Amino acid sequence: MSPEVISAPAPAGTSKPDRAHSRARAARRRRAVVLLARVLLLVAVLGLWEWLSRAEAIDPFNFSMPSKIWDQISTWITHGTALGSLGEQIWVTLHEALLGWVIGVMAGVIFGIALGRIGFLADVLGPYTKVLNSIPRIVLAPIFVIWFGLGPSSKVASAVVLVFFPVFFNAFQGAREVDRNLVANARVLGASNRRVTLQVVIPSATSWIFTSLHVSFGFALIGAIVGEYIGATKGIGLLVAQSQGTFNAAGVYAAMVILAVVALVAEGLLTFAERRIFRWKPSDSGH
Amino acid sequence: MSADRSPAIELRGASKTFRTPSGGLHTAVRGLDLTVGHGEFVAVVGPTGCGKSTTLSLVSGLEEPTEGEVLVAGEPVAGVGNKVGFVFQQDATFPWRTVLSNVMAGPRFRGVPKAEAKEKAREWLARVGLAAFEDRYPHQLSGGQRKRVALAATFVNDPEILLMDEPFSALDVQTRALMSDELLELWEGTGASVVFVTHDLEESIALADKVVVMTAGPATVKQVFDIDLPRPRKVESVRLEPRFIEIYREIWESLGEEVRITRERGAAHVA
Numbered sequence: 001m002s003p004e005v006i007s008a009p010a011p012a013g014t015s016k017p018d019r020a021h022s023r024a025r026a027a028r029r030r031r032a033v034v035l036l037a038r039v040l041l042l043v044a045v046l047g048l049w050e051w052l053s054r055a056e057a058i059d060p061f062n063f064s065m066p067s068k069i070w071d072q073i074s075t076w077i078t079h080g081t082a083l084g085s086l087g088e089q090i091w092v093t094l095h096e097a098l099l100g101w102v103i104g105v106m107a108g109v110i111f112g113i114a115l116g117r118i119g120f121l122a123d124v125l126g127p128y129t130k131v132l133n134s135i136p137r138i139v140l141a142p143i144f145v146i147w148f149g150l151g152p153s154s155k156v157a158s159a160v161v162l163v164f165f166p167v168f169f170n171a172f173q174g175a176r177e178v179d180r181n182l183v184a185n186a187r188v189l190g191a192s193n194r195r196v197t198l199q200v201v202i203p204s205a206t207s208w209i210f211t212s213l214h215v216s217f218g219f220a221l222i223g224a225i226v227g228e229y230i231g232a233t234k235g236i237g238l239l240v241a242q243s244q245g246t247f248n249a250a251g252v253y254a255a256m257v258i259l260a261v262v263a264l265v266a267e268g269l270l271t272f273a274e275r276r277i278f279r280w281k282p283s284d285s286g287h
Numbered sequence: 288m289s290a291d292r293s294p295a296i297e298l299r300g301a302s303k304t305f306r307t308p309s310g311g312l313h314t315a316v317r318g319l320d321l322t323v324g325h326g327e328f329v330a331v332v333g334p335t336g337c338g339k340s341t342t343l344s345l346v347s348g349l350e351e352p353t354e355g356e357v358l359v360a361g362e363p364v365a366g367v368g369n370k371v372g373f374v375f376q377q378d379a380t381f382p383w384r385t386v387l388s389n390v391m392a393g394p395r396f397r398g399v400p401k402a403e404a405k406e407k408a409r410e411w412l413a414r415v416g417l418a419a420f421e422d423r424y425p426h427q428l429s430g431g432q433r434k435r436v437a438l439a440a441t442f443v444n445d446p447e448i449l450l451m452d453e454p455f456s457a458l459d460v461q462t463r464a465l466m467s468d469e470l471l472e473l474w475e476g477t478g479a480s481v482v483f484v485t486h487d488l489e490e491s492i493a494l495a496d497k498v499v500v501m502t503a504g505p506a507t508v509k510q511v512f513d514i515d516l517p518r519p520r521k522v523e524s525v526r527l528e529p530r531f532i533e534i535y536r537e538i539w540e541s542l543g544e545e546v547r548i549t550r551e552r553g554a555a556h557v558a
Contacts, residue, residue: 184349185379187367189444190396199392203383280383282426 064249072254082242083234086258093224093236094262096152100159101220107160108167108216109209116175116205117197129168137161138226145231155232159223163216170212174205207281210274217266221259293361295448295480296323296346301355302505303341315341317505319355328474328481330491332542333501334549339484340376342506343450346482347371359448369397372446372479374454380425380436387412387421389436393444411439414473431462435469442473449474449481456485467494467522475519488542492534493522500541503548510541 046066052058053065060068076086083089115122115129141158148154178201186200228237236255243251298321305313315338323329333339344350345357348367357364359371380389387408394404412418415435425433434454441449454470455463467490474481485491491498498512514534516525525531 179379181375181377181379182381185373185375186381186392186396187349188347188371188373189393189440190367190369191392192396195396200381203381206383280385280424280426 061247062249064253068250069253069257072248072250073257076254081239083238089234089236089239090258090262092152092234093155093221093228093259096155096224096227096235097159097217097220099152100156100223101163101217103156104160104163104220105167105213105216108164108212109171111164112168112171112173112209113175113197113202113205116172117201122172129165133165133169137165138222141223141226142230144227150231150233155224155227155235155237158227159220162219162223166212166216166219167209170208171205174208175201177208178204206277210277213270214267217270218263221263221266225259293358294322295325295327295360296321296482297356297358297361298322298342298345298352299356299358301342301345301352301357303338303345303350304353314505316345316352316507318507321499321508323480323482325480326478327497328483328495329497329499330483330485330495331499331501332485332488332491332538333506334503334542334546335486337501337504337545337549338506339486339501340452343373343452343482343484346448347373347450349373369444370447372441372444372449374434374437374441374449374451376453376456378425378433378437378457380433380440382425384424385421386417386423386425386428386436389425390439390443393440397444407443408439411443412436414442415439415469430458431466434458434466438466438470438473442477445477446479449477449479451481451483453485454483455490456487463490464522470494471518471520471522488535488538489526490522492516492531492538493520493525498538500538501545503545503552509545512538512541 049063050065050067053060053063080086081089115125138158140161141154144154144157148157182200182204183196186196191199224235225237225240228235229241232238236259240252240255243249243255298319301316301319302314303316305315307313319342321329321342331339331342341350345352346359346364348364348371351364359368381392384392387405390408390412391401391404394407395401399407409418409421412421415438417432417435417439420428420432425436428436437454455466458466471494481495483491483494488498492514495514498514500509500512501507502509512534516528516530516534
């Protein structure tokens with residue numbers, strides 16, 4: 001049976017472009033169906049929520065409803081919040097998160113690479129980093145408010161401590177796992193220790209570091225929001241706290257939606273930067 | 288000048304002992320005596336895992352001998368010197384650098400100005416036939432092309448001593464023969480002294496002036512054979528000559544015994 005199948009002349013000339021064509025069409029259809037299903041799922045969840053809330057099957061006061069959340073967002077956009085314009089609140093939070101993120105990432109990368117390259121430092125500091133990492137660092141946020149006051153610096157500080165550790169551990173791991181061949185090759189080619197660090201260790205650790213950047217921007221936002229929630233004069237976190245204080249559930253949800261959008265945009269920018277930086281990587285192992 | 292009269296590489300009773308992760312001691316090389324003259328092509332053959340690569344790391348300065356002396360041009364080796372080039376078994380091209388930038392790396396590391404480094408790199412890329420590929424990244428090249436990049440990146444530093452650790456073992460047979468011929472051509476223009484480690488006896492005879500047979504690990508020199516085949520050689524055709532086959536038989540008598548010992552040990556390990 002099988003030899004017959006193999007030797008059976010395939011009607012290659014006519015069927016090949018046909019098959020490619022139909023395959024492309026099937027792929028396109030599949031994409032459309034996936035997209036449609038996504039939209040339907042969203043509409044269904046939101047619709048169910050709205051309907052349950054309106055029918056008072058769930059308490060609209062506690063659970064609010066999508067239309068009210070939307071109203072809240074558009075009120076904030078058109079009339080501003082109790083704290084000033086919405087844009088200003090977003091900007092304050094984003095500013096704190098970004099600053100904390102940049103500082104945390106830089107400190108994490110520098111310490112991670114340094115400990116990864118210098119065995120003595122790693123041996124001395126290793127246990128302490130583990131202890132510090134095991135502390136739930138979010139509890140430091142109130143302390144930072146005490147130390148640095150209600151201004152942005154206390155939020156930046158809590159963002160920094162949240163961002164530092166994941167970046168640090170990844171950079172450390174990346175520096176440790178550099179291909180020994182590459183290091184040996186660089187040394188034979190004449191690279192000094194400093195050059196090996198800058199031109200071999202850091203480039204090969206970048207994929208490790210980037211992995212942590214995605215997670216850590218989320219952490220920076222969390223740090224900023226929690227800091228604001230505990231005590232601030234401006235920001236989305238304060239908006240959440242105030243909405244909660246006035247039993248405005250829609251306000252809390254609205255702030256969450258805004259945060260989600262901000263986080264998604266940041267994530268998109270990061271992915272874009274990553275693609276640019278990792279052009280040297282084969283595309284199949286990159287993503 | 289005393290440096291001229293002393294051999295290019297000299298190992299005197301060199302030993303290297305490593306501490307294994309489990310805390311034991313592993314002797315890779317013991318009491319190794321080896322001399323490589325200026326411009327000489329020496330191939331080192333021995334059973335797999337006998338410590339041939341360790342010998343190269345000692346000469347390169349990447350590792351220090353536990354005992355004995357390693358001299359390059361009459362001077363004891365202290366750290367990685369600027370006379371040595373090293374072609375590794377595995378890919379050691381920098382994946383985030385383009386081909387051109389990879390070849391420029393050596394001169395740049397050694398402080399050559401950028402324009403000059405670029406010019407030299409282009410020259411060597413042309414010599415290995417990759418002039419058209421200078422903007423590619425290593426992952427876009429074939430295994431043989433990457434090896435060519437590695438050769439160019441090594442030769443661009445004008446090494447007096449060229450250490451090669453089974454450089455072509457990952458290539459397919461045809462590419463391997465081609466690369467061996469190219470290596471001989473490149474080398475003949477430079478006058479560098481070469482230590483070429485391999486476990487392939489044919490390859491070693493086809494390339495070298497002198498074949499050193501190592502014992503099963505811990506490695507030490509068992510026997511040295513002079514290869515009197517005329518140069519220039521073509522790897523594919525030289526191995527058909529009767530003299531080649533004669534030499535092969537002679538050396539295999541010596542090497543085969545060590546290979547057998549290694550195999551028996553391996554079998555004992557498995558059992």
